[in-house]
Amino acid sequence: MRNLPAHVLVAASILALIVLAVALSPWITPHSPAAQDLGARLSPPGGDHWLGTDHLGRDTLSRLLEGGRFSLTIAALATVLTGVIGTAVGVASARRRGWLDEFLTRTNDVFLALPEMVLALFLVALLGSGYPSLLLALTVAGWTPFARLARALAYDVSARGFIEAARVLGCTPRFIVMRHILPHLAAPLLGQATLRFGQLLISVGALSYLGLGVQPPQSDWGSMLAAAQPFALRSPLAILAPGLAIFVVALCVTLIGQHLVRRSTTPLAPTSPALEVRNA
């Protein structure tokens, strides 16, 4: 906690508050998120409904808290999946070298060139919409930045003296990777993962907004936004609230991620400009 810049501290506090509220949503929502009150449709904020109601008279605040569970969980799962797969591929690439490295790096180039959204649309077309294909689409499209970073870092670490020493002492390659290489990758990869989480949150929302992600009766921030849009004029808060939730979380996460990246290592020379774009 020492030497933490003020804006990072603020971002972390806001993020913690939101995550806590969303995690506790089954117990703290003022109304049932699914309960319809057709007499009080599109009511403005105030009184019983702090953020007003949607077109079916459901409490916006309660739906926001409940919907956050899907948005944040899917984004977190996708971050972890892409992080683990990407790191495994990157480390394997750097340790084995030779044809495997060449093959994995070229595969990475291929995936990096495919537009994320088109890939996701394509996979949803193949597998049908819903929770599992959403996750699969984000994973297939998103592992490349981690693999690039992990490979570059593992390459640099492998060249250092203590790895040579460990090998001379008779450590198995597995031990070297687990004990000496991965710990050195942890900090920069964590920074990368934090930044990616923010982007994935926006992507999850985008796919749900398009009706390709979370399916009714479940809802997340993206699908809430889409459902509220026809009634924007009568009840602007219904579209402002879920979008603001995504924006605030993504912004906080980005600020924290940028801090982690800056602190963790000297920046590596990026290998491809496309990667910088996907990393951002």
Add this chain to the structure above:
Amino acid sequence: MMLFLARRTATLGVSVLLASFLVFLIPYVTPGDPARKIIRSRVSGEVVDEATVQALTLQLGIGDPLWTQYLRWLGRFGSGDMGLSYTSRTPVVEQVLPALWITLSMVVATLGAAALVSVLLGTAAALQEGRLADKAITTVTQAFIAIPEYWLAPVLVLIFALKLSVLPSAGWAGPASAVLPVTVLALRPISHFTSAVREGVLDALSAEHVVAARSRGLGRRKTVLKHVLPNGLLPLTTLAAVWFAGLLGGSVIVEVIFAIPGMGRLLYDAVLNSDIPLAQGGVVVVVGLAVVLTTAADLVHRLLNPRMRAHHA
């Protein structure tokens, strides 16, 4: 460099072939009889008669080995015959080309606007380094990457189209209808471009020839215009090429929200309607363009940054 070029070209070819093969497989791996789906994309109208299906299966060679079918499909595709759309019953090419034109013009307008704004903001920030203006510009433009397009777009429509009635809320007809989609689409590139320009200008400001120009007595404005900007803007060229590719695919959501009949919208409709031939044509064209642009950006990046060659082969 030659090795790099060869590798890159090979990767480019493999990407496009891989994408086209996956796309070719769609009718075979989705539920339903592949023969009927393929026939539907070749012959106008749905074929229901079993005897006709059998005759056409034979005639179109649908029973042949997959490889032969793929090569034949690729050959037809390459010569511009992408089959017939299920929904409109017209050739896919006739739908893809106008849509591509619309998306390309939107992307070019977006990149142009983003570059203009970023050069102004980035240069201003660099010249004021560390001061309030720099901090304000950096913070605000960095926040742009966290703004979801599907949130900003409805909010802008609400304000400018519904409340103020100064701009159209949807469609693609004339410059007025381009203002909102281009604004929404430009925010993320602006965020990246601005920080790239700022870094580039800062680098250039401390370069020896700039210091020399200043000590020769050249004015600040002239130094910046003649010596700093040309070098400071170099990073923007590669970045713009990559973003070109990114926006081609990333325009889906903006085109859907603003009802713009471009490539993103075409792909989205094709997926929703299970219009296989249209989706095939759209994906191959977008991916092909994106891959070519990304490779071009990589090459330019290499040429401009000789230091990188040593770092990663």
